Amino acid sequence: MGRRSALASLVALLTLQVVASAHWIERDSEAFVWDTSEHAQKVLRVHHALFRTEPPLRARLLPAGHDERTRANPMMARVALGPVAGFSNLVEATHRGSARPSFSYQPAGLLLGVLGTTPDAIALAQGTLWFALLIVATFLLGSAARDRSAGLLAAALVSSYPIFLGLSHIPMLDTALATLTTLSMAALLRCDGLRLRRASLALGLAGGLAMLAKQSAPLVLALPILWLGVDVMRSVRSSEHDAAARVRNAAGAALVGLLVCAPWYVVNLSGSLEFLFRISTLPEHAQLPPTLSVDGLLFYPRSLVRVALGPAFTFLAGIGCLWLCLDRGVRFRGPILLALGGAALVLISVHNKDPRHLTPLLPLLAVISALVVLRIPKRAPRQLAVATAVVVAGATLHASTLGDLPVPGIGVRSPYTFPPRSQAHGFEEILAAVDRHRRTRGGTDELRIVEPQPPVYAQHLTVLTLPGRLDRRDGHDVDALQILPARRRERSRPQGLGFVLVVGHDARERERAKQIFPDLDRPIETGGGGAAIGEARPPLGWALYERPGLGVVR
Amino acid sequence: MTGFRTWHLLLVPLPIVGWLLLLAYLLDEWRPPDAVADRAATHPTRSRRVAAGGIDAGAVVLVLVLLPPSAAWLLGAVYVLFRDAGDGRYSLGKRVMKARFAATATASFTDSFERNLPLLFPFAGPLAEASLFACGRGRLGDRIARAR
Numbered sequence: 001m002g003r004r005s006a007l008a009s010l011v012a013l014l015t016l017q018v019v020a021s022a023h024w025i026e027r028d029s030e031a032f033v034w035d036t037s038e039h040a041q042k043v044l045r046v047h048h049a050l051f052r053t054e055p056p057l058r059a060r061l062l063p064a065g066h067d068e069r070t071r072a073n074p075m076m077a078r079v080a081l082g083p084v085a086g087f088s089n090l091v092e093a094t095h096r097g098s099a100r101p102s103f104s105y106q107p108a109g110l111l112l113g114v115l116g117t118t119p120d121a122i123a124l125a126q127g128t129l130w131f132a133l134l135i136v137a138t139f140l141l142g143s144a145a146r147d148r149s150a151g152l153l154a155a156a157l158v159s160s161y162p163i164f165l166g167l168s169h170i171p172m173l174d175t176a177l178a179t180l181t182t183l184s185m186a187a188l189l190r191c192d193g194l195r196l197r198r199a200s201l202a203l204g205l206a207g208g209l210a211m212l213a214k215q216s217a218p219l220v221l222a223l224p225i226l227w228l229g230v231d232v233m234r235s236v237r238s239s240e241h242d243a244a245a246r247v248r249n250a251a252g253a254a255l256v257g258l259l260v261c262a263p264w265y266v267v268n269l270s271g272s273l274e275f276l277f278r279i280s281t282l283p284e285h286a287q288l289p290p291t292l293s294v295d296g297l298l299f300y301p302r303s304l305v306r307v308a309l310g311p312a313f314t315f316l317a318g319i320g321c322l323w324l325c326l327d328r329g330v331r332f333r334g335p336i337l338l339a340l341g342g343a344a345l346v347l348i349s350v351h352n353k354d355p356r357h358l359t360p361l362l363p364l365l366a367v368i369s370a371l372v373v374l375r376i377p378k379r380a381p382r383q384l385a386v387a388t389a390v391v392v393a394g395a396t397l398h399a400s401t402l403g404d405l406p407v408p409g410i411g412v413r414s415p416y417t418f419p420p421r422s423q424a425h426g427f428e429e430i431l432a433a434v435d436r437h438r439r440t441r442g443g444t445d446e447l448r449i450v451e452p453q454p455p456v457y458a459q460h461l462t463v464l465t466l467p468g469r470l471d472r473r474d475g476h477d478v479d480a481l482q483i484l485p486a487r488r489r490e491r492s493r494p495q496g497l498g499f500v501l502v503v504g505h506d507a508r509e510r511e512r513a514k515q516i517f518p519d520l521d522r523p524i525e526t527g528g529g530g531a532a533i534g535e536a537r538p539p540l541g542w543a544l545y546e547r548p549g550l551g552v553v554r
Numbered sequence: 555m556t557g558f559r560t561w562h563l564l565l566v567p568l569p570i571v572g573w574l575l576l577l578a579y580l581l582d583e584w585r586p587p588d589a590v591a592d593r594a595a596t597h598p599t600r601s602r603r604v605a606a607g608g609i610d611a612g613a614v615v616l617v618l619v620l621l622p623p624s625a626a627w628l629l630g631a632v633y634v635l636f637r638d639a640g641d642g643r644y645s646l647g648k649r650v651m652k653a654r655f656a657a658t659a660t661a662s663f664t665d666s667f668e669r670n671l672p673l674l675f676p677f678a679g680p681l682a683e684a685s686l687f688a689c690g691r692g693r694l695g696d697r698i699a700r701a702r
Binding site for chain 2: 052084201252262
């Protein structure tokens, strides 16, 4: 396949997927929940940091009146404070939060400057953008493994994997991680065992960025890179003519990787380790099957069929893996098998299980599937297989995210993949009620939201939507951080007056709010759309973060 | 990487600055080979150097006025750090004043990064460099880059 026709096909595929994703997001009106809302919040924080007109420290330390005066003379303020403001805002955007690195939020944070800060824009900027980049990365990996035809077929397959289709509609980190590990693998295959200098540096760059997407990047990359290192050491021992160049390239790649990711890890290592330990010991994990039970061992194979790929693509990937294991003549068999095998071994042996953890492996499975299809020796059956794969990809795209499931075995329904949902949330009513309350009672110190059961509204995103709109109305650049979402694990007592926004219909919700805040003794103001606002001083150790089945945790 | 020096490892943990050093390495790596060759160095007069620096500073101030601080800082830092690369071909001031960074080594992006690194420290960096220059002593950046 020629370069131009491959590029044209790739652009057509990207356009189709981005338009389909944007169409889905536009039709869906469900609020973000759980991790999704948290990531949406982080995208907004990065956006605020990147586009803020003053340094965060100054905004926190100086009185509000001072801010007003400098705003009245923005040019002088910008020139005088520009160097400090710009640097501190950039550091805040790139180093914020010790739980997860913030690199994958930065493209979305920038894009929000163009798209605006609506929930749809956040989903598009974080979910769809990384999905498009994943398609390109898979194309590069397939091209590195065989040729552009393999790259294009692998890109078509990965773009219709149900889990990626679902993740393209919401702001999460997993697609970003899969993209950057795929790019790293592509550079690893391209660098010819660290003989090619630029490809080696690209490997360091992509590997460092993958580490900045999520701490689990080594899951896929560790063994292939170790294998590469061992091969370089072997060449040094046997005094091969290019051994010195390979060592130099390895050192260069390591330095590049270090320069990319070390700043974040140096600052956030302890917090990051604490976070990883905390999520590995969450009580919810007690519901997961034991690691060495049949259910535990079959968790990920079942997840491939039911959540990640669907039956048809799992079958194809299974055939591909079998072929790769048996045929020793396949180019790059070693690193691909090491990446897959090492990651699979770790995933199976870890108790904390989630189908999303499979995402860095899926582009590799797409490439293997493409390779096995293109390996068919006779032309007619090969073209038939390619056509079938493309038709199944299209059917999966339609069945999983847009319409019903017309063909058994194609498409899946899962917590990640479903048709768009439409509900009337009455956000405008809630906003109007909050607005009224702010006008009469002054500023907002904290805003807490109680969700009705079953949860309909996502507390975090609602919280974030409010300050954004209020800021625009008042002409202020109030940091969203001022208003914190309630977290179950929150230990510190919130200071100041708390506001409770009860999203519900009637007195029952008010009663729930009263149960949560025993000292909620003021009358609750009810908005037209069922929004109600009360105020209370939150008791020590309170929390409002709810999950279905767990109830309110105090 | 040809521009690597051991003291660069001190910059690894620094936020943003380490990334700019990485950018210098990568730009050097992807430079066309003919641009690396060192040409005969010229020694511009002090007044020309001052005028060229003033024009560069004016460009940075303009960026600070027009763009949000983050974007302005990033663009300004990239401009200031790499303006001497390729014998100053990326510096507006040097182009206008026909002055050029006189390097003892090749004027690579890493050399330019080292030479202008002190200017990255807000207020103190430019002030110290201007004071040293006014006193007739070599700029700190020139000493770091082993250039004059």
